[in-house]
Amino acid sequence: MTRLRIGRNRSAGLQRPPAAILAIAAIAIAFFALPFIGLLWRVPWGDAWSLLTTPSSLTALRLSIETSLWATALSIVFGVPLAWVLARYGFPGRRIVRALCLLSLVLPPVVGGVALFAAYGRRGLLGDSLFDWFGMRLPFSTAGVVLAQTFIAMPFLVLTVEAALRGLDRRTEDAARTLGASRWYAFRRVTLPAIRPALIAGAVMAWARALGEFGATITFAGNFPGRTQTMPLSVYLALESNPGQALVLSVVMIAISFGVLLSLRDQWLGGSSTSGGSR
Amino acid sequence: MSINAQFDIQLPEFHLAIELALAEGEVLAVLGPNGSGKSTLLRALCGLQPVDNGKILLNNIVVDDAELATFVLPEQRHIGVMFQNSTLFENLSVLENVAFGLRARGTKRVVARANATEWLERFSLEQFAQRRPASLSGGQAQRVALARALATNPDVLLLDEPTSALDVRAKAEIRRDLLRLRQQRPVTTLIVTHDPLDAFALADRVIVLEEGRIVQSGPLDEVASHPRSRHIADMVGLSLVRGEVRDGALTTASGARLVVPADSPSGPSVASIRPAAVSLHRAEPEGSARNAWKMTISDLDRHPERVRARLNGPIPLLAELTPTGAEALALNVGDDIWASVKASEVTVTPDLGS
Structure with missing residues (x-):
């Protein structure tokens, strides 16, 4: 009883995964999708607009966007040189330094917040000096939010850019040097453009992470509306007092994150990657 | 420009010991199997690999001396290098690639581009000026790389396997370009290759490298007809x-x-x-x-x-x-x-x- 398959779908059976795997994968997909579907289902759509445009929501939204963009900028300014050093220079203890710089990736963010306190808090390692010298108080300030977000988000960028730098053919930079380019010129005109896709992907991921930062922020910067209360914090707080607002704010954050992921897939992480970018 | 080099480089599990002299305008081919140290020699000459012992002189000026702790950076040596396979800058057009050297040395964009256009015309590559390197064939990319290396008017030209991985026709084109160049303006040239035909087409003299050592040197005809080892015979004994x-x-x-x-x-x-x-x-x-x-x-x-x-x-x-x-x-x-x-x-x- 052999069936002849004809035409375009002749070899479809070859590519189709076994039924058991399909079924399990379907459960996994449902596992991820259901919470979001549930959320959309619970949102009081009728009041959505008014809930979103309450002064407290708008303040949190603006603060979140501002602080996360600052954190992204800081991550780029400090993260790219860090990735460069980690990728290019073999120095004793590099593995330990690398692990240290990426530690906040796997650390519970609350612990990160506590650690930040120990360093930059008023009684911290640098807290006194920062205040004496610059009159700066980081804890419970907007700058503290940026610091906490950068602490959590920068490793994403470092990891991506470092991988791209390692994957680069160094002979291209060598060629630039022999053509008369200084190290800095070669970096600017040759290396940077080559790692640009990875840099953008890393920056977008760092930004999304900063936008969603909760634990380190609330621990280190507290929860002051207008100063340190970002979106995730206000979602958490609204859950008690005003669940409808929490749901609407959640949907906004999901929309932003989903958009980020989709754009990454299309432009920088897509299958037909144009360069040896992020691997 | 003349080259005088006498140096040692110790790499993990590899030792290179070199002694060579090139007169102004001379073309020397360095023949040797993979892993014989040809590319390391080339990297040392252009300043990408410092020597551990001895020294390198360009035009009787020390550019690298282990004892004197003198080292001239690659961007200051004025040596044109054409690397094996393409090292063209993918984010730049063919024209910008060729103009890169002059731009890096501070030449104005318009001037650098005009000069690059001239070089592309000289190699009949002007129709590719606005293309990206990825869209070129292997032979075209290699010729663009040659034009790029020459656009800064280097005193010394180093060619790393200029024809490897190319088809017969592209090989012939590269050799033709190099030969024409030699007739127009003799540049002191060192060609690293494992193809004796490159050496035969272009070089005055060859040295044969084996495991980091010069095992034979002289005119190619002589080396080809009196190879001093089985290896050399297999390589150039044609x-x-x-x-x-x-x-x-x-x-x-x-x-x-x-x-x-x-x-x-x-x-x-x-x-x-x-x-x-x-x-x-x-x-x-x-x-x-x-x-x-x-x-x-x-x-x-x-x-x-x-x-x-x-x-x-x-x-x-x-x-x-x-x-x-x-x-x-x-x-x-x-x-x-x-x-x-x-x-x-x-x-x-x-x-x-x-």
């Missing part, structure tokens, strides 16, 4: 025959005829024949081998695993036999013998030097 190809046969200056593959292009050419492709016979051979000459054995080189015979005749040849084969023929210096080569065993490349 019989090279110059002449004019017409209708599938090459005619030498002395009038000898060598049948070559039918698709060989006409014109001045160099035919190369591997010694192992030459068969020897006591009587005049019959059959498929259309190239057969009566020769005299001028020299025999016996090794446990092979025997090499130098043959004098209409077309001087090197022949290689197994010891058993040589014994069966009872070869002796001074013997007359028939040598034959199948046309399909002859490799023909255009002779761009004549």
Whole structure:
């Protein structure tokens, strides 16, 4: 009883995964999708607009966007040189330094917040000096939010850019040097453009992470509306007092994150990657 | 610019010891198998790899000296390098690639671009000016890389495997460009290659590197005909025959005829024949081998695993036999013998030097 398959779908059976795997994968997909579907289902759509445009929501939204963009900028300014050093220079203890710089990736963010306190808090390692010298108080300030977000988000960028730098053919930079380019010129005109896709992907991921930062922020910067209360914090707080607002704010954050992921897939992480970018 | 180098480089599990001198305008080929240190030598000369001992002088000026702790950075050495495979900048157009060197040295964009356009025209590449390197063929990319290396008017040109991984036609084009360049403006050039035909087409002199050491140096003809080791023999021990190809046969200056593959292009050419492709016979051979000459054995080189015979005749040849084969023929210096080569065993490349 052999069936002849004809035409375009002749070899479809070859590519189709076994039924058991399909079924399990379907459960996994449902596992991820259901919470979001549930959320959309619970949102009081009728009041959505008014809930979103309450002064407290708008303040949190603006603060979140501002602080996360600052954190992204800081991550780029400090993260790219860090990735460069980690990728290019073999120095004793590099593995330990690398692990240290990426530690906040796997650390519970609350612990990160506590650690930040120990360093930059008023009684911290640098807290006194920062205040004496610059009159700066980081804890419970907007700058503290940026610091906490950068602490959590920068490793994403470092990891991506470092991988791209390692994957680069160094002979291209060598060629630039022999053509008369200084190290800095070669970096600017040759290396940077080559790692640009990875840099953008890393920056977008760092930004999304900063936008969603909760634990380190609330621990280190507290929860002051207008100063340190970002979106995730206000979602958490609204859950008690005003669940409808929490749901609407959640949907906004999901929309932003989903958009980020989709754009990454299309432009920088897509299958037909144009360069040896992020691997 | 002249080059004087005498140095050591110690890499993990690899030691390179070099002593070489190039006169102004001289072209030297560095032959050697993979891993013999050719590329490390080239990197040392252009300043990408500092020496551990000894020194390098360009035009009698020290650019790298381990004892004096002098080191001139690659961007200040004014050496043009064409690397193996493409190292073109993918994010720049072909034109911007060629203009890169001048831009890096602070030349204004308009001037650098005009100069780059001239170089592209010189290599008949102007139609690719706005293309991205990824859209070029291997041969085109390599020629753009050559134009890019030359656009800064370097005093020394270093070529790393300029023709490897290219097809026969692209190889010939690169060799033609290099040769034309040499005739227009002699630049001191060092060619790193494992293809003896590169050396034959371009170089005045060769050095052979093996495991980080110079094992033989001299004019290529001499190295090819008197290879000092089995390795060198395998690499450069070819019989090279110059002449004019017409209708599938090459005619030498002395009038000898060598049948070559039918698709060989006409014109001045160099035919190369591997010694192992030459068969020897006591009587005049019959059959498929259309190239057969009566020769005299001028020299025999016996090794446990092979025997090499130098043959004098209409077309001087090197022949290689197994010891058993040589014994069966009872070869002796001074013997007359028939040598034959199948046309399909002859490799023909255009002779761009004549």
